[in-house]
Each structure stands twice: as C-alpha cells, then as structure tokens.
Amino acid sequence: MPLMPLTPPALRARAHGRGLAAFNVVHLENAESFRLAAEAAGEPVVLQISQNASRFHGGLAPLALATLEVARRAEVEMVVHLDHADDLDLVAEALELGFGSVMYDGSMLPDEENRSRTAQVARLAHEYGAGVEAELGEVGGKDGVHDPSARTDPADAAQFVADTGVDLLAVAVGSSHAMTERSAALDHDLIARLAATLEVPLVLHGSSGVADADLQAAIRAGMTKVNVSTHLNQVFTGEVRHFLEENLDVVDTRRWMHRGREVGAAEAERLIRLFRDAPHSPRVPDRS
DSSP states (O other): OOOOOSHHHHHHHHHTTOOEEEEEOSSHHHHHHHHHHHHHHTOOEEEEEEHHHHHHTTSHHHHHHHHHHHHHTOSSOEEEEEEEEOOHHHHHHHHHHTOSEEEEOOTTSOHHHHHHHHHHHHHHHHHTTOEEEEEESOOBOGGGOOOTTOOOOHHHHHHHHHHHOOSEEEEOSSOBTTOSSSOOOOOHHHHHHHHHHOSSOEEEOOGGGSOHHHHHHHHHHTEEEEEEOHHHHHHHHHHHHHHHHHOTTOOOHHHHHHHHHHHHHHHHHHHHHHHHTSOOOOOSOOOO
16 A cells, blocks of 8 residues: 555544544564554544664665555555654655655754744655654653653643644653553643644654553544553563563574564554544544
C-alpha cells in the first residue's frame, strides 16, 4: 500500500474522536511487529524513528529504508514519521527519503527562534507533501527528568500554530517521557480546552506513563495522536528476558527476537484497539 502523509489519518481520527497510534521504531523487529499489529486491527499506524534512534544506527538511512519498505508492504495505511528532531539536516534527509511527516522539536529554544525554525520546517515539509508536528510547552522526562508540571496555554498554542503553519501540535498536559510506571495524571480539562481552541490534531507524548483508562479519557477529551515507546520496549525486553532465562542453550538470535516481536505485536494491537474504541463524540467535520 502507498505510504501516507500524517495529516489525512490524523484529521480523520480527530473528526471521529479516535486516537491514532504512533509507535517508536528502534530496530527492524519493531517495524515488523507494529505492521502486524496494524493489519490485525485494520487501522493505520504511525511508525516513528527518533533522532536518537538514527544516531544509534550511525545515521537515518539504514533504519529508515528498512522501515519504509515494511510500511510499503503493509495492507493498511502506514505513516513513517521522524520523531523529536532538532537537526535541520536530518529533517531534510527524512523528507528526501520519503517520510510522511517530521516532528521538529524546538521546545528547548527561545520562543521566537522556535517559531521561526518551526515555520521554516513546515514550509519545507509541505513542499514534499509531508505533515509537520511541533511541540509547545516542553513535555517533561527528557534526560531522565520527570517533570509533569509543564502545561501548554491554549491561547499561546493557537498563536503558535498560526505563526508556524504546523499540522499537529504536541502539548504538555501532565505526561512525562520515558516513564516505566503508568502513574502520570493528565489534565483532561486542559486537553478539552486545547482541542476546542485549536483546529489541528493534538499529540500526547509520554503516553507510556499513562494508564489505559486515562489514555481513553484523554482521547475523549480531544487528544488524537498518541505516542508510545517505553511501554512497548518494556514488553519486548521483558519477553526476551523471560525466554532467555528459560532457554539458556539458545544461540540463534532470531529465536528470541521472534518472541519479542510476537509479544510486542500483541500489545501494540491491544493499544491500537484501545485508542480506536475509546467512547467518543465527533468533534469536527472530516475535511480529509
């Protein structure tokens, strides 16, 4: 199936009050696992490659080319997305490779510079027909610091979208990156106010630290794209650890990778269905 830009499925999900699952690809087995999950659930999924994952593989192309090919072979819509990039050269490379969207993360920059650079990325991405995600109000948890106190102001968010032309906005509403316990408490009233104020879909980062019921409540309140990474890494690693403890004589790496991929696919499928099936009320006309 042809690769998709991010904006159409995100707008459809927003129109129907559903969550759009976005899972981080750290290695090829992740991409294959999430494709299986998407096909089983019959729903589009966003395959995300972060700037950090690109560095781990010695550059973007090795993992990106494999992930793009996995996405092309899928029987459902798939988006390949660059996650948390502050390197403009990496953004340009992702667009050249055929990514359907990029997230430019200028949240650590002074506000005026963040807006200027984000607008620059948006103009470039739109020339490629790709979508752009940005972040306003830094989501906690980077560099191991879990600070859920950051909050995005709705009026400031609306002005940021107008100034930059981004297609999706990641907002700070109480979640935190890289949490290994699902104990974050989201500000659902703020999510509702942001959704009512903005015309672009909202993105929840740090979703691994949020319990199922709270994720569904966030979607009901107006959250659209839901990013999950650490939780799925825990599931994969936990199954591999268990398998190797029970099979000390195994030397073929494919055997434990296969087990991790199977269990990861099952949990990813569960999350896709969880986000899709959250009780919802349509919020806006479907313009896609």
